[in-house]
Amino acid sequence: MLANEETVRSKLARFRPKLVDALQGYSKEKFLKDLMAGLTVGVVALSLCIGLGVASGVPPAAGLYAGIIGGFLVSALGGSRVQVGGPAGAFVGLLALMGAKYGLPNLLMCTMLAGLMLFAMGLLKMGALIKFVPQPVTAGFTCGIAITILLTQVKPFFGLEIVAEPAEFLPRIVALVQAAGTVNWTTVIISVLSLAVLGKWPVRYSRYVPGSIVVVIAGTLLAGLSQLSWVEGWFHLNTATIGSAFGEIPRGLPSFSWPRFDWQQLNNLVGPAFTIAVLCAIESLLSAVVADGLIDDQHDSNQELMGQGVANFVSPLFGGIPVTGVIARTATNIRNGAQTPVAGIVHSLFLLVVLLVAAPLAKYIPLASLAAVLISVGWKMGEWGEFRRLRKRPQGDAAVFLATFVLTVCFDLTIAVTVGMLLACFLFIKRVTETTQVQSMSGDGRQDAHQPGHGTHEELQEKLPDGVVIYRVFGALLFGAADKLDTVLRRGITDTRVVIFHMMAVTAMDVTALDRLENLQAKLKRNGRHLILCGPHTQAYFMMAKAGFLDEVGEANVMPDLPSSVTRAKELLAAGNAAKAGPAPAGAPA
Template sequence: LGTVQWPTLALALGSLLIILFWPKGWSRRIPGSIIALLVGTGAVVLFHLPVETIGSRFGGIPQGLPAMQVPEFSWSHLRDLVQPATTIALLAAIESLLSAVVADGMIEDRHDSNQELIAQGIANFVAPLFGGIAATGAIARTATNVRNGGRTPIAGMVHALTLLAIILVAAPLAKYIPLATLSAVLVVVSYKMGEWHHFTRLLKWPGSDAVVFLTAFSLTVLIDLTVAVEVGMVLAALLFIKRVSDTTQITPVDEQSETEGPHHSLIGKTVPEGVQVFRIFGPFSFGVADRLETSLKIAHLEPKVFVLRMRKVSFIDATGLNALEDLYEKLRNKDRYLILVAPQDQPMKVMNKSGFAKRVGPENICGNIDDALNRAREILKDN
């Protein structure tokens, strides 16, 4: 208790009470935070309270705009600047869009991401000419603006013009604003911005989602919002990949397992001896590529002709293609054949571009299961 600064504590609590108990009916026209700032600043000036202010902590606010100066540019420094500049640009974009998403949730609207990033890019290009540094959309100020009635881009413009007016006209007065009052404003804003009533609901999500949420939340509190967003995005991406891979199935096909229509079903059709039909159901990416070979090993199958139905493969990446190429090479080395059935547009484009379709041969890429079985019979007859 000996270290407590009682005037600062009293001013902070008083400002907090003004903000919390300011009549809601008046808040639309005169926000409680403005009244708290006026009352707090007035108390400091009139009673000479021994509390820290903007002026005592940071010095006076310069009155007037800085002169325009073109910074020196050197091609020799360009290589050193590319990496940090790219990092700053990406993080600034993430934080600004996150601020916009927070505002969307508060006003039940949707922002224009392209407009946001283009405007920010122009501003960050011009700011260094006047001695400024790269800036982002700030969640705290955005939330404060929204909580006090801001709903359109005009609110942001008014905010900027107000700061300009303070610099040009009221800079000598702004130095008297007490930091204790500003802290009270930020406490209320941060509490309302947190939307704590959603916290318990989010914890009821599936366990993996809750882990991502708690990790991002903890990093925001303990380290930094930017770090939390980066780690959260990586964890969410890994979780998404796992879930997509879990939906993909690689199984042998027979009449009992069929759910396809007449042109693609094996029901009522004879699969020649020495022919085995498999199907891939779902995206065929690096998360599931190893399952193809694993499924074959488990089945202990070594057919003369391996028919792989791809009608339900919506997407294939480089790792999935590599798995198909490995399968093709292993079959060819054992004098066996691979027939692909009904690949969709994206997988077909990938196979054509890589040259894999040419290696397999157009005669071994069939449009339906009937054509594939007929092709298998031709291979068996010739071999």
Template sequence: MKYLHFSFRPRLVDSLQGYDRNRFFHDVMAGLTVGIVALPLAMAFAIASGAKPEAGIYAAIIGGFLGSLLGGSKVQIGGPAGAFIVVIYAIIEQYGLANLFIATTMAGVLLGLMGLLRLGSVIRYIPVPIVIGFTNGIAVLIALSQLKDFFGLDIARIPGEFFAQLKILRAQAHTASPVTMIVSIASLALLFLWPKAYLAPEADAAPTLATRIRRVLKAIPGPVLVLILATGAVKLLELPLETIGSRFGGIPENLPAFHLPAFSWDLARQLFAPALTLALLGAVESLLCARVADNLTQDRHDPNQELLAQGIANFLVPFFGALPVTGTMARTTTNVRAGATSPVAGIVHALTLAAIVLIAAPLAKDIPLAALAAILMHAAFNMGEWREFRNLRHFSNNFRILVLSTFFLTVMVDLTTAVEVGLVLACLFFIYRISSLTEIRPLNTIHGQPLPAGVHAYALYGSLFFGAVGKLDGLIEPQCVPERAMILEMHKLISLDSTGLDGLETMHKTLRRAGSRLILCGLNPQPRSLMERSGFMDRLGRDNCVDELATVLAKI
């Protein structure tokens, strides 16, 4: 299929060339591993988003399957992501769960259009400090949203607004449950200590029983171990903890049924802003994750194919009661480290989750929410780029302002406002930086010869655009206008926009009224093209536009 020169070619097609039994074995093992890891994360993300746990599981199954089947990355795993939590929670709080599904479908359409219009590379234009700021802000909000279940606070529902969250958490701090805190703190400690306690043995170490045990234990993902131990403790010790069963009644023992959400154009107009937020965040997260996967595998993804796949996935998942999906960093990294070689691993991961739902769903009712809160706390910590705050002292004030403003606005206002303000600030800083590089220097001689009386000459450097055109104003002050001619040497002027051209037009008219004239020298192709197309060259007079500065004196 081709549309606007877009070639529909999922990465699975190329990956299956030369596919053999050995690669299939590695993909199956990696898919099984990631499928097990994805289960607690999917449930935790759904609960933190204000939905039921099955909404996250269905998203991981359907989104993971479609993302691997149709995507542009060889090893990326799709599903519900931590970055979506605060956005989804806010949408559900303001519009309701049913309208979240409509917004997700609309976001899928927008993502698909981004892919078809080949905008994958444009997403990379979002400045790094903005990404750092909102990523760390989202991580803080995720951690904050889990304090209720982490400490077992008696709060019916956490509000979506930051200061309201702080107020209610402080008011209900006295209701913390000691038993819940013991389970959650022990779970969080295990998550942090587990990868470090069982490092892989050295390659030349003797294969002892201890090293073999460490290898086996290291193969068990931390979240899965926490889930098993915490659930076992609740079941065996009959701990008074809130569980998935006590809050949600468990999870369904079958796969989701297809249903169409109610839709109207009036509702679509109201949901366009949330849909756009979901689409942009999904695009950024997916392509950032794909780039990380490329670095791990020495491969290169197709950003436009990936956006189209995420668009198809997000268009379809709401029909099965699932949350929005995107590329997921933790599961993709796990997939690579587990030995995945193709999208087959992602497909196996989705099938593994489906099998778990069909076979082991009744066991989920005893999973304590404190353990899931600990898993999300750990995910939030790993999600944040906290070192970047410490490194701010090494960067410019512009960089610091972008990071900190985006961070605080994400936490205290909302993600959409944070990104909008961040992009506006980034544009203003860029304009200021480029304008500061634009210089106008006076010339006192031309090739060693002094300027004739009544002639002024200047050399222009950089870009003459709307942010720098004001620098021309000083050249045409009444006391500065030359009697005979003003020469602008422009061979180091790399670009000119319509505002800069208007400044030259004003200069030309001012000089002509004073009986003087404007002479341009050494025009580069872009400024010359704009002057030709606008008719300015004819109004100026082609005799007043020369290629070499040496020929100017002969024209005066």
């Protein structure tokens, strides 16, 4: 019983946040660096949390709550020393679609399901699986997400009058085109000026005062002044603000509330929840890898997933949207001297202070200013160089990238990620099949290679005996390459008495290939013939041993190399000849 418990524990990740180790030997000097870094990141995150909340189709307070609650938990329970968590652009399109289709309560429950999935992924040590997501898939949906963000900001950027903007791609395009005649030129001027400031804001100042904060504060002051009675008579800013579109952001601590949702929709939420979990895992672990390179550290990917899981489960209980580790805010944290997760905690506390003290002022923030900030974020997010490199990429990889990109833009991330991964898997199978080669050589000197290019068996110094055939496999013997094995094995074996299956160059094997070998062994056994396994090793050896196939073949017929396999084949041939000859006649000379 104890042994079983120990085995289970060894298969599960240990829950030990990076903060626990970081606080050992924590000093005043580290705290001051964390404090300054956290305050700076908090300033950067303020506009992004509000803007991403608005872009996701939820109240702006939901973005702030996510930054406060989710950001705090990501830093406190995650597996990276300097990771900063909060709302991310990757979720904008999916959340807008989910909110429009199922409503905010179901969206919050979907986020909680994603949190459970993330925690389970970390607990089961699946953090390393991030490396199995192909680059064309990540680049495809990243560019698709960027386009989605840009599309969501067309309406506030131009001040278009659309009563209910559709979340789907084609209906949204139709609605934007139909509303083209309602452009608000005051809004356009604010948007263009904000975008110009963001583009020209000096990098040397960004470390202390980000351009996004300058744009938001300037727009807020302008809108606030226009509301004063002594100014309104001669100057009125005719543009939408957070207050006119969503009302005031409530001041005070976010309240705990279990989301009410439709249980009948639970099956519909699993797919989007899985997509949110996958996106969160990809974003957070990529951000952690980038952070490791900047600070020469090593994050705990499984702990990071568990921390992200807790954050995404708890954040919706306070009205927050999904959170993940974000590269831009994490990099800002590092550049400003962050030492430990305390910096990320300070960033969340700063957002909380702003919510408690200055929440009423947020109603004056122009949506045009936020649109400019998010357009800048979306443009920087897209990996546009991938389109220029398409002609230089293999056609299969280019197809995976384009399919993922188009499906992300036109449908949703659930479909895009699913189809992208399936296409990438098919491409992988195709390439494995192309690299796997099967060759045969018999005692009469005939050779039959399914893929030409290999010479004779240089290990042999003598001619194969008649009745012996060698099947040699180069590469991975997986289900995609099983047809090549079938093609060679179909060759008539009427004169074959011993088959040597040369496996020294087999790098991996799956159940399909094992099934083919089991069928070959059964066929040979029925006809009084023999199978010799030559040089099986590592994964293929242990797989055959576990399946009992090595016992079926017989220990004496599993040989380490080709010369010993041929020697064993001669022994089997001699034994067969002796059996056919029968016992010697009485009185015959021995």
